[in-house]
Amino acid sequence: MDMMKRRTFFRAAGGLLGAAVVSKAAIGAVPEAPSQASPKTQGPLIPSNGRPYQAVVTLNGWTLPWRTNNGWKEFHLVAEPVVRELAPGMKANLWGYNGQSPGPTIECVEGDKLRIFVTNRLPEHTTIHWHGVLLPNGMDGVGGLTQPHIGVGKTFVYEFQMKKSGTFMYHPHADEMVQMAMGMMGFIVVHPKDPKFMPVDRDFVFLINAFDIEPGARTPRVNTMLEFNLWAWNSRVFPGIDALPVRLGDRVRIRMGNLTMTNHPIHIHGHEFAVTCTDGGWVPKSARWPETTVDMAIGQMRAFEFVADNPGDWAFHCHKSHHVMNAMGHNVPTMIGVDHRGVAQKIMKLVPDYMVMGERGMADMGEMEMPIPDNTLPMMSGKGPFGPIEMGGMFTVIKIREGLGRTDYGDPGWYQHPAGSIAYEWTGEAPLAQRAAPIDARARPAATTAPAREYRARKPTGHAGH
16 A cells, blocks of 8 residues: 655744735745645554644545644645546546545644645635634635635635544535535544543544546536436545455544535444544434444534454445446336347347346346446446455445554455355255245125225436435
8 A cells, every 4th residue: 555655844934814815925935735646545644743643544545744833733735626536447537635536634633723725726716614613703714705715826824723623524615516516625633632532543534425427528517416426435436445454353433524415324234333423523422322324414524433343344335226336327227027139139230239238137237348438437346256246336345354553554355254154055955935825816805995086196307315
């Protein structure tokens, strides 16, 4: 796994005004804006100064370095067009921060004073809203309401102190429909001042987002409301989402934020968990209960924790079946049970590459390699140790292993199951299914005539809300 190299920063300089444009004379004092192009999960950025904490790992992302300046932690975000690989074989033209969508994770500690420089390299104005963070009104980032917009080529500064620890995010509050649909968002983690409060061994973060990109295209359709065809975690879709490697016995926290247009029931196999944090703060023990699925509503943050006491490769995914598929068309007719071989032979005389599919279900899609447009992903894909995984979208694997190093986040490969612990085919005589005897129609009681009623049916109008 690629580990993020520590970068050098320019010398510290004097304080600057917050939520206001930076003058040309002050540009030389702006801290460096590191950039990251690799879509691989980067290792945790261990703090070199300040209060200690268990650094997070951003799924298919990275953490933004900072510099200290007279008691302030200074960060530099650059809003800009980026090219993001959604999975091998498909890239998208998005907008993001510092070379990626989503932008880098910002980490700090409760009580830290933050000074965040934001440079706009987009073709239009922007702002940044710090979702869930308690701060002065003029730093809230709502364009036109709490601040002027950040014009093209301008740099603004936000200054505030982190009043509480927790799980938050950042995103624009300017031309929001377009800019968020293009991938502009990022994670914020504020660690507790006391490192003994809510300790974990591994802490993962990611944002839930979605795109509508036509097959063969690269740029999302920003006016789409619900009919998205690519459901992503940190602007990656399976099989492009990295696994989460975990050491057996670790206490694990997974933090998520939902910036799509629908809810997502996020489900983990093989373990139970408790939600311990929301964007409103930490959840007291008395208010928690065991779960295996948490429903992520629009705009919400959730962090859940579990003890990784069950070794194996455990699926981790959204439980909406359409959200674990890629490039899905909504208007494909259902052909299950339809024998169209005779028709197919006639079609193949005109279209030699025509393929019969769907009459026995769609599982064949996970195995066949049919021609698709360039820069397009198969609807179902992924190879596992036993064959096609037949997934896409919001799906990955939590790999729990004995013997991993405390700071080892490399993929350990497929799980080696102990002998006798894998489901197997029954090769003996199949038992006959017991069926109930048919009821003689003549023995049935006579039907009574019900009074006539008038019913009205309303035709569905699409897939809204899936």
